Amino acid sequence: MENIVKKWDSKVNSASDISVTARGTLSMLMQHLNEEDKRPVIKLSQGDPAAFPCFRTSHAAEEAVINALRSAKYNCYAPFVGIPPARRAVAEYLSRDLPYKLSPDDVYITSGGAQAMEIILSVLAGPGANILLPRPGFANYEARCAFSNLEVRHYDLLPEKGWEVDLDGVKALADENTIAIVIINPGNPCGNVFSYEHLKKIAKTAIELGLLVVADEVYGHLTFGCTPFVPMAVFGSSIPIITLGSISKRWSVTGWRLGWLVTCDPTGTLQKSRIVECINSSLKIISNPVTFIQGALPQILDLEKTNSDYFSISTSLLKEATEILCDKIKEIPSITCPTKPEGSVFAMVKLDFSQLEDIDDDMDFCVKLAKEESVIVLPGVIVGLKNWLRISFATDPKYLENGLERVKSFCKKHSKKHFY
Secondary structure (H helix, E strand, O other), rough: HHHHHHHHHHHOOOOHHOOOHHHHHHHHHOOOOOOOOOOOOOOOOOOHHHHHHHHHHEEEEEEEEHHHHHHHOOOOOOOOOOOOHHHHHHHHHHHOOOOOOOHHHHEEEEEEEHHHHHHHHHHHOOOOOOEEEEEOOOHHHHHHHHHHEEEEEEEEHHHHOOOEEEEHHHHHHOOEEEEEEEEEOOOOOOOOOOOHHHHHHHHHHHHHHEEEEEEEOOOOOOOOOOOOOOOOHHHHHOOOOOEEOOOOOOOOHHOOEEEEEEOOOOOOOHHHHHHHHHHHHHHHHOOOHHHHHHHHHHHHHHHHHOOHHHHHHHHHHHHHHHHHOOOOHHHHOOOEEOOOOEEOOEEEEEEEEHHEOOOOOOOHHHHHHHHHEEEEEEEHHOOOOEEEEEEEEOHHHHHHHHHHHHHHHHHHHOEOOOOO
């Protein structure tokens, strides 16, 4: 038996043993909770508005699923690219914001935005290829690239410039093997929203470097600041764009697992490069999203069927949450928030260890915070910024306020006394 174990150990894909992910880290932090602390655990760690009743999805979305299920039309397997009405609905939904019309053939229905990400990264992972990812960014990109043996090069987002892309850094990183750049907008984990002017500069840089742009827009339209959401695909006539999206966040239905991968490419460049062919091949060997959720998608994405107040209420709640977050952070000398979030459900805040004692780094901060205050936040090192924290504000406002009060208490307890 020992010989068999050694054989198996030597043959498994070591890239699948990836512990440095958000989920893996949050699971570890949960294990450090103090069972004797009878207070409820407060999780300011995951971008899941659906976990809170105040973010309940629209009545129209619920009715769409009920109608699709009761119709008995969607109890069967779906085509590997998605059912035609769902593909058409996504094309029409996204085309509202574009200077050209997408075709249903441009749309591939996936099991959430995560599967769309996995598909495009597996397609791009050719021999010797590398890809540019943002730092800080969404940790699953790096984990999936490691699994696919796709080399990662990190470009920086600049906090002093509202988390804009360091385009000079991008130019320095890219070489003849760089196949694509990933842009996350609205930003996870920074809560930033790129302006039209900055997106135009990104597109220009991609053209100069010959890069495909993968636009992760899972938080599309989830904005509440001064900068409106602009889809990267508005520049699709100049440079091919792969858009990744889902209904998870805007409709607060993370558990429905319905997303899309869209080729925004009026010039047909992706067809000529065989990328579309490879996307189709990848979809043939993976599981499809639930058919009845696909059947509900046309009604869900028909914005005229959704109560006009639904989206404004959601964004108002998020805006209120950012006010609470920023106000509470100002009360904690050892934490700063350099840029007020304008979109998505996250903020990055910076730890000042000159004002703290008995804390080694951001990971140690989060472990001790879980143990002493039963509050879970994500260490910044997991998203690429050591000694920062990623905080989710997609919660009930009182829940957020209580959590930040505990963070304040924790920091006071561990502060060098003259700072309080």
